[in-house]
Amino acid sequence: MEKIPVEILGLTTSSASSGAYALILKEIHGNRRLPIIIGAWEAQCIAIELEGIRPPRPMTHDLIKTVIDTLGSTLSEVYINELREGTFFAKLLLEGYDVEIDSRPSDAIALAVRYGAPIYIQDSILNEAGFLPEGDGEDEENIELPETPKTPDVKPQQPKKISTLEMLQNQLDEAISQENYERAAQLRDELKRMAHN
Numbered sequence: 334m335e336k337i338p339v340e341i342l343g344l345t346t347s348s349a350s351s352g353a354y355a356l357i358l359k360e361i362h363g364n365r366r367l368p369i370i371i372g373a374w375e376a377q378c379i380a381i382e383l384e385g386i387r388p389p390r391p392m393t394h395d396l397i398k399t400v401i402d403t404l405g406s407t408l409s410e411v412y413i414n415e416l417r418e419g420t421f422f423a424k425l426l427l428e429g430y431d432v433e434i435d436s437r438p439s440d441a442i443a444l445a446v447r448y449g450a451p452i453y454i455q456d457s458i459l460n461e462a463g464f465l466p467e468g469d470g471e472d473e474e475n476i477e478l479p480e481t482p483k484t485p486d487v488k489p490q491q492p493k494k495i496s497t498l499e500m501l502q503n504q505l506d507e508a509i510s511q512e513n514y515e516r517a518a519q520l521r522d523e524l525k526r527m528a529h530n
Contacts, residue, residue, distance in 0.1 A: 336412060336453040341383065341442070342366060344376050344500075352507055354500070356442065358454065365463040367454060369413075369421055373504050375439035380500060382446045388523070394443040406430060408448040411441040416458045 342357040347370050354376035355368040371379075378394050391399070401408060406427045415422035423441040424433040436444075445452050501523055504516075 335456040337456050337459055338362070339367070339452050339454050341379070341446070341452075344380055346503075352503075356439065358452065360454075360459065360463075364465055365459050366466060367413075367459055367463045369438050371439040373500065373507070375437075375443065377500055377504070378443045379439070379446060382443065394440065394447060397444060398447045401427060408444055408450040410450055411436075411438075411445040411452045413438050413441075413452070413454040413458060415455070416462055421458070421462075 338361045339358040340361055342359040345355045345357065347353040347355045352373050353370050354373060356371050356376065356379065358367045358369065359365070378392055381388065381392070382394075398408075406429050408425060409428040410426045412424045412426065412433075413421055414424055421438045423436045423438040425436050425441055425444065426433055442452060444450070
């Protein structure tokens with residue numbers, strides 16, 4: 334079971350599920366890509382850290398990082414180790430501890446970007462669920478997503494790269510349409526804060 338190092342290529346809107354995003358991982362020493370469908374909140378947690386945005390209050394992943402730091406450890410790596418019935422599973426490995434902590438890949442990656450920790454995927458998962466970009470692999474903007482394991486009858490579409498602002502605006506629109514006005518107010522305030530930075 335070979336561990337393949339990967340990096341985050343980007344976040345895109347997902348055609349497979351409304352309100353979801355595709356986190357695209359790319360192998361560092363090759364061209365294979367792996368899309369993982371994640372929720373809007375998880376996508377926001379990853380995007381905020383990647384873009385260097387500091388929210389006024391710590392997010393859950395910031396809190397978890399603080400707890401790990403306070404215990405005198407650090408995140409040494411994230412390992413996406415299993416794909417079962419269309420669902421990915423991951424492990425967190427902490428420095429100085431001989432345990433593997435179960436995690437959703439989205440949460441594990443949100444922590445990895447906060448630590449700058451390496452992300453690995455089991456080779457068999459890349460073989461099963463990964464894809465090669467069309468063409469020579471040099472044009473990062475022309476990624477075509479394959480059908481995801483969870484939704485085999487959904488046709489892949491050209492992903493649209495989105496910014497954190499666009500993601501928050503999409504979440505605001507969704508909160509309003511669901512009449513979740515408390516969440517909408519929080520998102521509105523966050524959009525205003527980001528617009529002033």
